[in-house]
Amino acid sequence: MPTTGDLADDLAAAVGGSDVFAVYQPQVSLESGSIVAAEALCRWRHPRLGDIDPVTMIGVAERSGAIHALGRRMLDECLGTLAGWRETGRDWAVAVNVSPVQFEDEAFARDVAGEISRRAVAPGSLVFELAHDVPFSDGAVLSQLHLLREMGVEFSMAGFGTGPASRGLLPRLPLTEVKLPGSLVRAADGDARSALRDEVERAREHGLRVVAEGIETLTHLDIAVALGCDRAQGFLIRQPDSEIVFP
Secondary structure: OOOHHHHHHHHHHHOOOOOEEEEEEEEEEOOOOOEEEEEEEEEEEEOOOEEEOHHHHHHHHHHHOOHHHHHHHHHHHHHHHHHHHHHOOOOOEEEEEOOHHHHHOOOHHHHHHHHHHHHOOOOOOEEEEEOOOOOOOOHHHHHHHHHHHHOOOEEEEOOOOOOHHHHHHHHHOOOOEEEEOHHHHHOOOOHHHHHHHHHHHHHHHOOOEEEEOOOOOHHHHHHHHHHOOOEEOOOOOOOOEOOOOOO
């Protein structure tokens, strides 16, 4: 088994090639049933070890600093895919996960803003998905978020409903969306469903869109509808793939 250092060297070399790529998992509107967006998921196919677990890959990237090059690569690929969707009449948004480490680069927001301007990216068509461990109390991070929001980037918070911390952040951040983890949606029954519905209503009161993740069965989809979610994604809808193919 290679060491973390070996994987870091391999990842740094792979970022510029075809072994690192994006797959896309669609989100559908629960009102219309149509695809409205897709989340980009980074994948690494190692030439000797095969597919590297995404958690392992991101951990190696963050510890080694390769996350900055990886983030730029993913953004470039996703904006290219977004342009292709637009050319074929698919007016979808693309959601890209952003690591907290990327915000340590003071040029992060400025570089993204430059790409948005250069490619004439339509407002609302690029969504950055944030985790709870982004240092939201850091003034420099908040400045970057607000700069990007002014450029038309939307922000989604993953893991909503997992604790009071996420609720407290709602009025402080330029969010447009929150995502309910699949584990919460799938377990929502009785009192748990009532509590989760309250979370959804709280988000809606702040003007936020709510996405239910991890939808694997029709029962899960029914729960997402009953909770009042706006969108859903998961294996029931489609598995992640390099291209979203219509049936």
